[in-house]
Amino acid sequence: MASVTLEGVSKVYGRHPAVNEVNLAIEDGEFLVLLGPSGCGKTTTLRMIAGLVEPTQGVIRIGGADVTALPARKRNIGMVFQDYALFPHMTIGENIAFGLRERHLDEVAIKRRVSELLALTRLPGFERRYPDQLSGGQQQRVALARALAYSPTLLLMDEPLGALDLKLREAMQVELRRVQRALGITTIFVTHDQEEAMSLADRIVVMSEGRVEQTGTPEDLYRRPASAFVANFVGKVNFLAGTVRSVTGAVCTVALADGTVVEASARADCSAGAAVRLALRPEHFRVVPEPSGAAKGQICGTIEQRRFLGNVVHYYVRTKGDLPLLVEQAGAGPVLEVGERVALSWLSEHALAFAGGERGGTG
Numbered sequence: 001m002a003s004v005t006l007e008g009v010s011k012v013y014g015r016h017p018a019v020n021e022v023n024l025a026i027e028d029g030e031f032l033v034l035l036g037p038s039g040c041g042k043t044t045t046l047r048m049i050a051g052l053v054e055p056t057q058g059v060i061r062i063g064g065a066d067v068t069a070l071p072a073r074k075r076n077i078g079m080v081f082q083d084y085a086l087f088p089h090m091t092i093g094e095n096i097a098f099g100l101r102e103r104h105l106d107e108v109a110i111k112r113r114v115s116e117l118l119a120l121t122r123l124p125g126f127e128r129r130y131p132d133q134l135s136g137g138q139q140q141r142v143a144l145a146r147a148l149a150y151s152p153t154l155l156l157m158d159e160p161l162g163a164l165d166l167k168l169r170e171a172m173q174v175e176l177r178r179v180q181r182a183l184g185i186t187t188i189f190v191t192h193d194q195e196e197a198m199s200l201a202d203r204i205v206v207m208s209e210g211r212v213e214q215t216g217t218p219e220d221l222y223r224r225p226a227s228a229f230v231a232n233f234v235g236k237v238n239f240l241a242g243t244v245r246s247v248t249g250a251v252c253t254v255a256l257a258d259g260t261v262v263e264a265s266a267r268a269d270c271s272a273g274a275a276v277r278l279a280l281r282p283e284h285f286r287v288v289p290e291p292s293g294a295a296k297g298q299i300c301g302t303i304e305q306r307r308f309l310g311n312v313v314h315y316y317v318r319t320k321g322d323l324p325l326l327v328e329q330a331g332a333g334p335v336l337e338v339g340e341r342v343a344l345s346w347l348s349e350h351a352l353a354f355a356g357g358e359r360g361g362t363g
Helices: 042-050 092-102 107-120 136-148 166-183 194-200 218-223 228-233
Strands: 004-013 016-026 031-035 057-062 077-081 154-158 186-191 203-208 211-216 238-248 251-256 261-265 275-280 286-289 299-308 312-319 324-330 341-345 352-355
Touching (some): 004 042, 031 042, 031 194, 042 057, 042 077, 042 186, 042 203, 092 136, 107 136, 166 194, 203 228, 211 218, 228 275
Antiparallel strands (some): 238 275, 251 261, 275 352, 286 341, 299 312, 312 324
16 A cells, blocks of 8 residues: 655646645545545546646655656556446456456466455456446446456545435445455545545545645534635535624624624634624524524524425525525424524534625525
8 A cells, every 4th residue: 555645736738727736645545535626626636646647747656656757557556437437348357357467467366356356345246247237336346346456556536426326326435435444545536525525535635726725534624614615615504794893812703794793713814894704504503483582692584494304404594684594403303484583593613704705695
C-alpha cells in the first residue's frame, strides 16, 4: 500500500485553471473522498494521480516516490469507473484475469487469484457467467475485483456508483468499505454526492473552482465548516442574513433582516457592523407553537409543508420575513400541522456566522 502527496498541483486548459495549486497528504490505507459540484476539479485531480492527465505544475508522490512524469501503466494503480468498462464477450473470470494475463502470470496463480477476488467481493461461482447476466451491483463488484486483481498499491474510483439506484448504491457503499478495510488499500474516491462521501470517507476533501475549500473528517466538515460553501454543500443548511451588533467572547449578537435579534457563534472575522449569514442545520432548531408574542431570540413563521420520513419529520416554515426554512424534528415528537404558527430558536453555538449578507433561506 502507499501514501499519496500532491504538492502545488495545478492543471490549466488554455486560460482556464481546472485545478489550482492543490496540496494534499493522503495516508497509507486511508479512504479519501474528493467531493464537490460538477466542474470543481475533482476528477481532473484523480486523473492526474492516475497518470492519465499531465499536471501543468506541481509534484505528485506515491509511496514517497515522485511519479509526476511516470506513465499510468507504471504506477501500479487500480481504477474503477462509473460505466464498469467490463468486456462483454469475456466471462466474469476472464474479465478479472485480464490484467493478470497481461502481466504473464501462470494459469494456476491466475485461477487462485480469481477465486480469492470472487470470494472477497461475494461472487463465488460467478466466474463462468457473462456481464449481461449480472445486475448492476454485481457488475460493479466485478469491476472492483478486476481493479484489485494485480494487488495495486492505490485504488482510484471515479463516481463508480452513479449509475445505480438508491438502495443498490447504499448496499454497494457498505461493500466497498468492507473490501477496502479488509485489504487496507489506500483509496481515493470521487463523488458529487455528499451523503455518499460522508458514508464512505475517513476524510473528505471539498473542492470548488479547482481549489480545496476544506479537508477533514465527515464530522469536522458537518459540525465545523470553514466556509458557507462547505456548510451548504455538506448536509442540509439554512441561511439567515443579518448584521452583527456586538461580539462578546465566542458569541455575537446579530440583527436579522426582519429586525429580530439573535445570538450566534462568533468567528474570527466577526465585528460590529459586519454583514453575516448565519448557517443553521435543520435539526438544530427548537420549534414550539407560537406564543402570543415571540420571545427574545425567537423567529416566528407558518408551517407550509410537513413531510413524514419515518424517524424524522421535515417541516418547511415560512418566516414573517418571507424566508423558507427547513426544520427537522424527531418522528416520535409532537405533531405540528400545516398552517400552524410556530416559534423557532436555537443554541448560539449551533448558529455559525459567515461573512456576507445575501438573502437567506434553505441551502
